[in-house]
Amino acid sequence: MRALPIILIAVLSPLLMGAAAHQGVGRGPTAHIDDLIAEVGRERELVLVFPQDAEATHFEDTWGDGRSGDRRHKGSDLMAPKSTPVYAVADGVVSIMRKSGLAGYWIGLEHAGGVESWYMHLNNDEPGTDNGRASLDQVYAPGIEVGSFVAAGQLIGYVGDSGNAEYSGSHTHFELRVDGRAIDPYPLLIDAHRRALEVARLDRLAPLVGRID
Ligand SMILES: [Zn+2]
Structure with missing residues (x-):
């Protein structure tokens, strides 16, 4: 039974790390362009x-x-x-x-x-x-x-x-x-x-x- 917490951590940690990695991804310098595209309601490249x-x-x-x-x-x-x-x-x-x-x-x-x-x-x-x-x-x-x-x-x-x-x-x-x-x-x-x-x-x-x- 002692092994159970370790197994749980082993199973969960890739998931937790994945979540953390996602949180760390910013929208970057193109965020404003994404906003504009969202505003007009369809995908457009505006450069x-x-x-x-x-x-x-x-x-x-x-x-x-x-x-x-x-x-x-x-x-x-x-x-x-x-x-x-x-x-x-x-x-x-x-x-x-x-x-x-x-x-x-x-x-x-x-x-x-x-x-x-x-x-x-x-x-x-x-x-x-x-x-x-x-x-x-x-x-x-x-x-x-x-x-x-x-x-x-x-x-x-x-x-x-x-x-x-x-x-x-x-x-x-x-x-x-x-x-x-x-x-x-x-x-x-x-x-x-x-x-x-x-x-x-x-x-x-x-x-x-x-x-x-
Ligand atoms: Zn003007």
Whole structure:
């Protein structure tokens, strides 16, 4: 009978260890992506290319903040100097090119899986001015038209202060939509920004490495 507790421990310990191991497994850095996917109710891979020159851009989490007229902020504001390049976050097709009162000049892309990305307040000024008289090639990149295919990371336009950004500093209001509903892009942008900064750093190192060889 004395052997019984030992046998019990021998039988139970792999189970206990298994349970402990499971508890130790965190959800890792992709947890926010899992949350977003859960939010939209189906499996989707959402990994973005950062939509602007990363070193020239700063941004904060302003999702849901109050805006004029009882609106809520449905995106991230990517602050950067006028004419900073704006890039497509993923492969897609240009679906919207429009000018409106609040958004100013803006562009929308359609991606796979019901995902859309919107980029608002593009440049509306001639270089070095605030005159609102930009030509269209100072708003959008060459060859960008409704129906154009764009690759992830492709230049699509330039940062500006058109629409109601006129008094808040030049930036891109970036919005990410799934099945027509805006989702919080901030966690995905943080991840994309970190990767883009790392690439920029490696690009700067590349000439030095060449010299060492
Ligand atoms: Zn905004």
